[in-house]
Amino acid sequence: MTYVSALHFHEARKEVIERVRSAGLTPPVEEVSLAEAFGRVLAADARSDRDYPPVARSVRDGFALRAQDLPGELEVIGEVRAGEASGLAVGQGEAIEIMTGAPVPAGADAIVMVEHVSREGARIRTQRTQKPGDFINPRGAEAKTGEVVVARGSRLGFPQVAMLATIGCTHVQVYRKPDVAILATGDEIVQVSDTPKEFQIRNSNAWSLACQVRRAGGCPRILPVARDQYPHTLELVEQGLASDLLLLSGGVSAGKYDIVEKVLADLDAEFFFTRVLIQPGQPLVFGRRQARFFFGLPGNPASTMVTFELFARAALDLLGGCADAPIPLAWARLTREFRHKTGLTRFLPARLDADGLSVTPVRWQGSGDVPALARANAFLVAAADREFWQAGEMIPVLLQ
Numbered sequence: 474m475t476y477v478s479a480l481h482f483h484e485a486r487k488e489v490i491e492r493v494r495s496a497g498l499t500p501p502v503e504e505v506s507l508a509e510a511f512g513r514v515l516a517a518d519a520r521s522d523r524d525y526p527p528v529a530r531s532v533r534d535g536f537a538l539r540a541q542d543l544p545g546e547l548e549v550i551g552e553v554r555a556g557e558a559s560g561l562a563v564g565q566g567e568a569i570e571i572m573t574g575a576p577v578p579a580g581a582d583a584i585v586m587v588e589h590v591s592r593e594g595a596r597i598r599t600q601r602t603q604k605p606g607d608f609i610n611p612r613g614a615e616a617k618t619g620e621v622v623v624a625r626g627s628r629l630g631f632p633q634v635a636m637l638a639t640i641g642c643t644h645v646q647v648y649r650k651p652d653v654a655i656l657a658t659g660d661e662i663v664q665v666s667d668t669p670k671e672f673q674i675r676n677s678n679a680w681s682l683a684c685q686v687r688r689a690g691g692c693p694r695i696l697p698v699a700r701d702q703y704p705h706t707l708e709l710v711e712q713g714l715a716s717d718l719l720l721l722s723g724g725v726s727a728g729k730y731d732i733v734e735k736v737l738a739d740l741d742a743e744f745f746f747t748r749v750l751i752q753p754g755q756p757l758v759f760g761r762r763q764a765r766f767f768f769g770l771p772g773n774p775a776s777t778m779v780t781f782e783l784f785a786r787a788a789l790d791l792l793g794g795c796a797d798a799p800i801p802l803a804w805a806r807l808t809r810e811f812r813h814k815t816g817l818t819r820f821l822p823a824r825l826d827a828d829g830l831s832v833t834p835v836r837w838q839g840s841g842d843v844p845a846l847a848r849a850n851a852f853l854v855a856a857a858d859r860e861f862w863q864a865g866e867m868i869p870v871l872l873q
């Protein structure tokens with residue numbers, strides 16, 4: 474088997490991103506309605522159908538006038554509301570009452586806010602001065618006709634869907650969702666519907682992975698659990714390699730029955746790394762067999778979850794046609810001191826407060842502690858080269 478040395482967390486992520494990018498596997502394209510576009514990846518640049526705003530617009534309620542006439546007294550010659558265009562033009566000493574969003578009438582070059590004038594009948598008076606352009610959003614200031622407003626490879630969140638709606642896209646070209654095979658391994662693993670014996674556990678990893686895959690824009694396909702026997706694992710791995718991505722859980726540690734790597738090696742797979750200096754998740758396998766990438770994720774539930782988020786999610790983003798694969802990290806303030814052993818980057822279950830600014834580690838018994846994971850809503854990220862953080866210090870947090 475190819476020997477691959479252990480990588481640091483950032484090196485391993487870089488390796489995943491570079492390997493998947495350089496494979497240049499562009500997914501097929503399909504068309505969906507705007508109602509189905511959320512979360513999909515745009516397959517063709519969306520361009521602006523006209524200038525935005527299409528005409529100069531007021532960004533305040535007030536009076537459209539000539540800046541050079543201020544300060545002073547002006548005559549109000551009319552009104553313009555959002556949703557209409559004024560046929561009037563503003564001349565010297567004149568103003569037109571204007572509402573936010575309404576087109577700026579001809580002749581006017583500034584808006585004075587309604588709060589800054591006193592009005593008597595058809596006359597307004599103000600001590601204010603304004604510069605030409607004040608409170609006016611000029612034509613084309615936001616986007617010009619033909620400009621790319623949502624780029625190919627963007628994952629469509631709600632602002633991007635709003636942009637597509639703005640330019641009149643009722644249907645959009647998106648990349649087909651990658652098909653992701655999920656293969657849990659282990660003689661101790663039983664179905665969720667089974668009653669496990671004392672020495673058995675239910676297959677939770679396939680379920681957490683299916684959620685993670687779905688959230689990352691893939692279509693999960695859960696395969697039957699592979700027994701820790703060579704022929705059964707081989708058969709299922711071959712089936713899994715028919716998908717765009719294969720995620721294995723378990724069987725990648727150094728145990729006597731950890732046969733996943735052997736099976737993959739016998740299928741002529743190429744291994745890019747087999748160990749990453751993180752916890753949970755040290756024995757992590759990433760490789761490719763022909764045009765298919767695979768991850769051998771360690772079986773402990775926390776390891777499976779964390780390694781998916783850190784590595785497989787990036788691969789899935791790119792396989793799904795995304796131009797980039799950002800990692801959802803934020804900073805938060807520790808509510809109490811925290812200590813760990815240096816050498817590995819640790820991702821530990823934690824709770825972010827409702828304000829999103831402070832974080833508390835969740836007590837846990839190790840990578841198999843699913844109840845602790847279920848109480849957490851984030852993972853705090855303890856750098857490999859630092860041992861101690863005081864209460865009140867900032868620490869990175871991997872958002873869930």
Ligand code: AMP
Binds near residue numbers: 677679722725772
């Ligand atoms: P392994 O990586 O195969 O050595 O598995 C490590 C531990 O993870 C096992 O002892 C199980 O307790 C747990 N485990 C493995 N696979 C699963 C799974 N599919 N669902 C839940 N826990 C699992």
Ligand code: MG
Binds near residue numbers: 658659723724
């Ligand atoms: Mg196992």
